[in-house]
Amino acid sequence: VTLTLIHGDVLHVLPTLPEASVDAVIADPPYSSGGMFRADRVGRDTAKKYMHSGNPRGWRSFAGDTRDQLGYERWCAMWLADCRRILRRGGYVAVFTDWRQLPAVVSAINAGGLIYRGLIVWDKTEAARPQLGMFRAHSEFVVWASHGPLRRSPGCPPGVIRCRRGESDTHAAQKPVEVVSHLLSLVPPGGTVLDPFLGSGTTAVACRARGLDFVGVEIDTELIETARARIDGHQLDRGGALLQPALEAV
Numbered sequence: 036v037t038l039t040l041i042h043g044d045v046l047h048v049l050p051t052l053p054e055a056s057v058d059a060v061i062a063d064p065p066y067s068s069g070g071m072f073r074a075d076r077v078g079r080d081t082a083k084k085y086m087h088s089g090n091p092r093g094w095r096s097f098a099g100d101t102r103d104q105l106g107y108e109r110w111c112a113m114w115l116a117d118c119r120r121i122l123r124r125g126g127y128v129a130v131f132t133d134w135r136q137l138p139a140v141v142s143a144i145n146a147g148g149l150i151y152r153g154l155i156v157w158d159k160t161e162a163a164r165p166q167l168g169m170f171r172a173h174s175e176f177v178v179w180a181s182h183g184p185l186r187r188s189p190g191c192p193p194g195v196i197r198c199r200r201g202e203s204d205t206h207a208a209q210k211p212v213e214v215v216s217h218l219l220s221l222v223p224p225g226g227t228v229l230d231p232f233l234g235s236g237t238t239a240v241a242c243r244a245r246g247l248d249f250v251g252v253e254i255d256t257e258l259i260e261t262a263r264a265r266i267d268g269h270q271l272d273r274g275g276a277l278l279q280p281a282l283e284a285v
């Protein structure tokens with residue numbers, strides 16, 4: 036298995052990757068969401084704005100979370116168009132989003148020339164934040180789309196994944212390995228996966244466990260180191276620092 040981690044801005048790095056070289060793209064971009072007002076979006080630390088109780092875990096802030104919805108849609112369309120070029124025909128993209136940005140992401144998928152296939156629901160369980168007087172927001176969404184007609188795979192993986200967030204996450208927006216691994220269900224054996232927003236390296240860990248080759252891009256050098264340590268099987272504290280070697284269960 037080859038795992039390649041590239042430091043840089045997605046808009047600069049993707050054009051350097053070869054055409055038709057990956058089978059799937061798992062993308063978890065900054066959501067540019069959170070709060071009720073524009074000031075919440077542009078002025079608040081990412082580690083705090085998605086949490087009601089400040090930042091008790093000491094997570095690092097992450098980049099690229101300040102676009103308004105129009106800018107966000109355009110930016111997503113730019114990197115999605117490049118993902119289409121890098122995808123083999125019949126391959127697919129899976130893009131994480133929340134309820135606010137869902138329309139923008141679907142529109143960007145279409146603008147990027149991909150064929151919208153549907154939504155996968157990540158049910159974060161009742162452990163997710165409750166808000167008094169409101170339906171509990173315990174879902175995030177994965178918009179998935181193919182490059183041309185989808186390559187047919189055996190099986191019919193479920194479109195709802197029920198899994199709570201990790202207790203020892205090292206990134207404010209870290210996804211559970213189990214959820215990302217499920218999204219890889221349609222990748223052919225020995226295939227290659229691209230993650231343009233590596234973060235703490237969840238997709239790399241899932242690919243390694245599934246025996247898939249992997250290419251990841253991340254703008255923050257410290258997160259590249261966090262991802263490398265996770266791939267190597269080290270246990271990290273919530274700020275991403277090394278604790279002790281231990282293989283992560285998938």
Ligand SMILES: C[S@@+](CC[C@H](N)C(=O)[O-])C[C@H]1O[C@@H](n2cnc3c(N)ncnc32)[C@H](O)[C@@H]1O
Binds near residue numbers: 254
């Ligand atoms: C939502 S997080 C990804 C979390 C990841 N899925 C995980 O489980 O750890 C988005 C990541 O994209 C990175 N990022 C933001 N803007 C970027 C850009 N223009 N190019 C590359 N990476 C970027 C951020 O630093 C952040 O780590």
